[in-house]
Amino acid sequence: MIPPSTAPASAAPLIARQSIVNHLQQVVGYELFNRSRTSALHTAASDVLLVFTALSHVGTEDIVGTKLLFVNCTHESLAGGHLDLLNPAQMVLEIPPLGHAAQEEVAARLPILAQLRAQGFRLAFDHSVLDSAYAPWLQLADYIKLDLSALPLDQLAVLVQYARRHTQAQLIAEKVETRQHYETAIRHGVQLFQGYLFARPSEVHTQLLPPAQAHIIELINLLRQQASTEAIEEVLKKDAGLAFNLMRMINSAGFGLRREVSSFREAVMILGLRKLFRWAALLFTATRDGGAPPAVCQTAVVRGRLMELLALEAGMGAEQADQAFVTGLFSLLDAMLPLPLASALALISVPEPVSAALLQGEGPLALLLTLAKACESSDDAAFDQAARSLALSSTQINGAHLQALAWTDHLTDPL
Incomplete structure (x- = not known):
């Protein structure tokens, strides 16, 4: 007889999303935030792990659907290769400033940013990219965020005019909390908005079906050995958690396939060994606190x-x-x-x-x-x-x- 008990709830990542709307207040995208108490440490993989969790979300609907997904990144994660798992057409990578950046540091980051944009990722920067030190990055900007909680409103016109002269970027007024903020931004030609005036970040409780850690390790070892598709398929057959999470992610809207995948073999062949390895590594990170499968x-x-x-x-x-x-x-x-x-x-x-x-x-x-x-x-x-x-x-x-x-x-x- 099947035991009546079910798996104990795992420490599921807690994700919040906040809408980004246009001048008609239609949602054009969401920014994701990690609200998990256990995620205070920002690691190189944590940005993409957040997206991976969202794409593998177990719920009645996709967290992001087909909208643009704005993801805060670290410069370490940009160079880590984990972005290969994502569909560039749906992703906007929010690139942080370098603090008191020297021209050499800005120039050193430029090839990575240019490569990501060539792969199809959109890039977003905060208003500090309008400083002269970041001039090499301006040509890559698809979005520039103007923080209305940090910028005096009388400076907004100057920044908007400068951005329009030197970039093709769309401008987003963020932290729009009052009607005055909104009307000022509209008056200066800003057409995308994010802030409490429109929507507060809404929490979405997610749950990954936890596979056995031993099976993930076995899968990782097979992938490092470049094992056959048949051998990899056998590992997926061992564990409903592995199988479900793989099929859930590869068929999510955010993965970007035009048709649905219905077999493990096809999923392995579409992902390829390299991407499957990264997926397994991220899954291992996401479920590291999980116990043995029930x-x-x-x-x-x-x-x-x-x-x-x-x-x-x-x-x-x-x-x-x-x-x-x-x-x-x-x-x-x-x-x-x-x-x-x-x-x-x-x-x-x-x-x-x-x-x-x-x-x-x-x-x-x-x-x-x-x-x-x-x-x-x-x-x-x-x-x-x-x-x-x-x-x-x-x-x-x-x-x-x-x-x-x-x-x-x-x-x-x-x-």
């Missing part, structure tokens, strides 16, 4: 493997056997997440036969699922009926069940 996750793996073996015993093809595995693995998502099964499946892409089996109880995969559940619960009546429908003998089924249990025990042995 018993329900192991049950899902056994169920998936059992259904895969039974599909082959029933004469189904390799594609249906793969779908049988996915059906079993994701059949307990509602027990792993604080969401109904239909809502959880809506966050990822699964083939139609898998969806029909899980949500409508229809098709041959539904019969396999019924049989797998009967094996877990010792439901003799359901076992006999499903076995007859699939033309499988008790010997075949029991043998497959033992193989699935042994396979899962082997997979979950300590590394």
